[in-house]
């Protein structure tokens with residue numbers, strides 16, 4: 001994406017591995033970092049001096065944008081049992097109502113909130129593909145373009161990934177009626193991804209999705225793998241989020257979901273296992289050996305009562321980890337990191353579970369943050385991500401007036417940003433070399449919020 005060449009000066013910036021002082025960041029005309037130089041004695045003439053510590057923008061590696069319209073509306077228990085599956089039935093109520101115009105409005109508001117929450121790239125796991133009655137749109141990517149338009153309006157980068165979705169369960173041959181908008185096979189998904197990749201839209205990348213092992217037949221998974229033999233983008237799959245799904249997979253295949261995937265010899269560094277909640281150590285080792293990553297969605301997994309994954313196992317095995325906001329009950333990457341750690345503290349009854357002082361990293365926040373910067377880039381299909389030359393010039397500037405940072409020693413700023421629970425800590429946000437948030441303000445906020453509010457009102461007041 002073309003932008004003007006510019007120089008930024010940061011008193012402190014989070015480069016891979018930790019804080020560095022007196023950092024000069026050069027944005028190239030292509031919107032990527034042309035160079036990053038540390039330990040300079042002074043800001044050169046013409047450099048813009050950043051107002052606070054600079055950190056890389058983060059990837060939100062798992063999203064269903066339409067579910068933003070549902071956040072906060074499933075928090076009452078209206079029958080004896082309320083679990084993932086009853087939530088899903090209610091969520092389908094939204095999925096069966098929303099059209100492209102409302103989806104664009106919801107996606108724009110979501111993207112704006114995510115930018116304020118520290119994310120500069122959104123990875124959309126896209127299965128809401130057809131008309132309300134299940135017929136195809138004339139342009140099969142109508143709903144996908146709605147998300148892309150909303151993301152572009154707010155100024156966030158997008159990896160748009162159409163999903164294979166073709167059956168209601170391991171032993172079903174087709175979908176339920178309330179899943180009629182989702183139907184897509186391997187060839188549909190491949191064609192859609194190629195169209196996205198060829199669209200020429202700025203800050204839009206393509207990826208591929210297999211909704212889940214329950215929703216895609218083994219032959220379709222292998223068909224997609226064949227089609228995508230030379231595809232460099234990411235391939236995502238929901239896996240092992242719920243114990244019932246693990247049990248169904250064992251009953252149908254004799255293997256646990258990740259065990260089955262690993263046994264099919266399909267996993268490689270393009271693959272991202274979303275949730276990967278219910279795992280055994282052998283599965284963690286198999287994923288590590290494959291080069292695949294995991295996408296953990298802590299607030300959604302908490303909200304849905306999914307369970308807790310083996311965070312220490314993934315960390316210690318060196319598996320790439322990315323964060324997703326998934327159902328969008330939270331739109332703040334720091335909140336996700338707190339939940340990632342606090343879930344472990346609560347169950348293990350100890351502190352700083354993710355830290356690794358034995359390997360030189362005593363900071364929980366630093367170990368998690370470094371892992372999700374690189375893991376998020378991989379999950380979005382970007383070969384370079386973070387504050388390094390060649391990566392897209394995305395940047396967060398922490399507000400030095402944030403209460404969490406007042407009086408904080410510089411070396412502890414990341415710990416404070418994560419665990420002192422600051423609200424609105426990001427003063428300025430840059431995407432591809434352009435400022436999208438300045439002094440906490442986004443120029444499109446009012447128009448985007450107005451359209452979002454109307455879209456949500458219409459969704460809940462309109463005809464069923």
Ligand code: ZN
Pocket residue numbers: 062063064125238274326
């Ligand atoms: Zn999901």
